[in-house]
Amino acid sequence: MAKATTLRKYGKQSNKPKGDRLFVELPQTPVRNPPPKKATRRDEPKDTVNELADKVSSISIGDENVPPPISPRQSSHHSPQQSPRRSPRRKLQPASPPITPLPVPTQLKPPKLPTPHKPVPIQPPSLEVTEAVETKSELQVLSWSEICPSGDKIVKIAEASYAEVYRVTNERGTSIIKVIRMESPIKAQTKTQQKSGLVDEEPHSESDLLGELKISELLADIPGFVVYKERYIVQGKACKELLETHQAFHKKLKRQDPDRLQFYPSPSRYLNSTKFLVVELGDAGTALEDFELKSTDQLWDIFFHVAIALARAEVHIEFEHRDLHEGNLCIRKAGEPIPVSARDRPSRFGFSGLEITILDYGLSRAHADYDVEGTLPIAYDLERDLSIFTSEHAPQCEVYRRMRSFLLRADRVCLPPTSHKMTYEEGVDGPITWARHEPYTNVLWLAYIYTWMVTHYRGLKKDLAAFKRATKELWTHLDPDAADSVPGFGSASDVVRFALEAGWVEEDQLMGVREEGERSMLSILGTPRAEKVSEA
Numbered sequence: 001m002a003k004a005t006t007l008r009k010y011g012k013q014s015n016k017p018k019g020d021r022l023f024v025e026l027p028q029t030p031v032r033n034p035p036p037k038k039a040t041r042r043d044e045p046k047d048t049v050n051e052l053a054d055k056v057s058s059i060s061i062g063d064e065n066v067p068p069p070i071s072p073r074q075s076s077h078h079s080p081q082q083s084p085r086r087s088p089r090r091k092l093q094p095a096s097p098p099i100t101p102l103p104v105p106t107q108l109k110p111p112k113l114p115t116p117h118k119p120v121p122i123q124p125p126s127l128e129v130t131e132a133v134e135t136k137s138e139l140q141v142l143s144w145s146e147i148c149p150s151g152d153k154i155v156k157i158a159e160a161s162y163a164e165v166y167r168v169t170n171e172r173g174t175s176i177i178k179v180i181r182m183e184s185p186i187k188a189q190t191k192t193q194q195k196s197g198l199v200d201e202e203p204h205s206e207s208d209l210l211g212e213l214k215i216s217e218l219l220a221d222i223p224g225f226v227v228y229k230e231r232y233i234v235q236g237k238a239c240k241e242l243l244e245t246h247q248a249f250h251k252k253l254k255r256q257d258p259d260r261l262q263f264y265p266s267p268s269r270y271l272n273s274t275k276f277l278v279v280e281l282g283d284a285g286t287a288l289e290d291f292e293l294k295s296t297d298q299l300w301d302i303f304f305h306v307a308i309a310l311a312r313a314e315v316h317i318e319f320e321h322r323d324l325h326e327g328n329l330c331i332r333k334a335g336e337p338i339p340v341s342a343r344d345r346p347s348r349f350g351f352s353g354l355e356i357t358i359l360d361y362g363l364s365r366a367h368a369d370y371d372v373e374g375t376l377p378i379a380y381d382l383e384r385d386l387s388i389f390t391s392e393h394a395p396q397c398e399v400y401r402r403m404r405s406f407l408l409r410a411d412r413v414c415l416p417p418t419s420h421k422m423t424y425e426e427g428v429d430g431p432i433t434w435a436r437h438e439p440y441t442n443v444l445w446l447a448y449i450y451t452w453m454v455t456h457y458r459g460l461k462k463d464l465a466a467f468k469r470a471t472k473e474l475w476t477h478l479d480p481d482a483a484d485s486v487p488g489f490g491s492a493s494d495v496v497r498f499a500l501e502a503g504w505v506e507e508d509q510l511m512g513v514r515e516e517g518e519r520s521m522l523s524i525l526g527t528p529r530a531e532k533v534s535e536a
Contacts, residue, residue, distance in 0.1 A: 224309025238267030285332030
């Protein structure tokens with residue numbers, strides 16, 4: 001069924017093959033080595049979980065100032081980064097110095113992981129759907145006492161959509177771990193917990209977890225995305241330190257929000273057979289929600305670092321983040337700010353000294369082999385739980401509704417929470433499916449980030465006013481509430497193209513060392529803006 005109504009796109013879309021429009025690497029961001037060659041046909045062998053871990057763990061970073069990924073049980077160098085989807089209730093902490101290794105236990109072969117607890121709904125035959133990944137995992141198994149041995153300190157710092165985030169510290173440094181409960185037994189709630197209306201975060205099947213891990217591998221060679229360094233299984237009863245930090249974390253959040261309920265089970269309920277997948281993350285710095293924005297140079301750099309990273313990922317692997325709020329962006333000081341008096345170019349990008357990293361691909365969509373017939377994308381099926389579209393607990397919930405509304409209507413109209421009650425309902429292209437590539441979702445999150453930064457800016461009011469004047473036309477095409485007659489950006493690539501044409505970002509800032517046939521970014525992105533005036 002052809003779309004009856006569509007979003008009017010800003011500018012002309014490039015007709016060049018996608019392979020000819022690959023983005024070159026940004027000099028300010030460390031350049032990672034290419035990942036190992038992967039299978040491109042469905043009949044070729046799939047990677048096992050262990051092989052995926054080995055691949056990501058072997059990635060090296062080509063910047064002297066950024067330590068290479070090393071196994072956490074050898075000599076890890078990590079700092080906090082994971083931050084929650086429920087951002088108003090969860091906070092991150094600033095980066096910490098390098099750490100000593102976590103202990104190495106005897107490697108055990110864990111039992112076969114359970115099959116998904118929810119059936120995968122049938123999708124329309126004309127659409128590619130998430131590809132199932134069959135694995136026989138042999139990840140190393142640790143206990144909580146080995147994660148946090150005597151003398152070490154473990155602190156819970158955040159809760160993501162289906163993971164808890166901890167900082168493990170000793171006198172030599174810090175390690176950040178993301179802990180995801182797998183399908184395994186746990187003690188029942190007490191009568192007090194039941195009476196309070198407590199709802200546990202559900203455990204997750206192996207297939208749920210592999211989607212995010214696979215996408216993280218695909219993004220590992222694209223600047224601007226977090227490096228996943230290692231993963232392993234933690235099994236058994238919790239140690240005393242884990243219980244204490246869990247209690248302290250929720251007491252703190254209760255003070256901030258007295259009506260807040262605890263979403264993750266108390267560690268006192270863990271059994272000998274309770275299992276978790278633990279993912280160790282690379283250094284990403286401080287979450288945007290905890291970062292004080294003091295200069296408009298920071299606004300320019302944060303926004304366009306994110307836009308450029310998303311644009312590259314769109315072209316390389318048809319990537320959509322689908323959950324890019326202020327808790328899933330981390331900021332790290334990579335250099336000193338360049339004062340206006342010392343600047344030798346008229347552009348607006350690259351003066352803050354900040355480096356931005358995009359996190360958390362639990363709801364994301366990607367398709368590395370989109371040009372290979374018969375291959376399928378990786379996409380989390382958001383239709384499995386419509387509560388994400390009906391919730392109104394945070395401003396970001398509106399973006400979830402906007403994404404689903406766009407898949408249903410293909411325009412800017414945001415349907416209210418009451419309109420998101422029927423799974424897989426009929427849209428302009430047939431039954432809704434999150435396997436379809438709609439890069440406009442990235443634009444919606446860029447608009448959200450822009451609004452969030454402007455709202456939370458703590459610098460001089462006159463500087464903010466100047467920033468808003470300078471970006472007035474950008475916002476016109478970015479604004480999700482713009483009139484139907486106003487052309488809108490259809491992808492992050494459109495946003496980057498606009499910035500180049502406006503002179504905010506220069507071509508040489510987007511160019512690295514390339515082989516023969518090197519193209520300028522403008523030729524990759526399309527024709528000059530003067531030739532791309534859309535009808536009103």
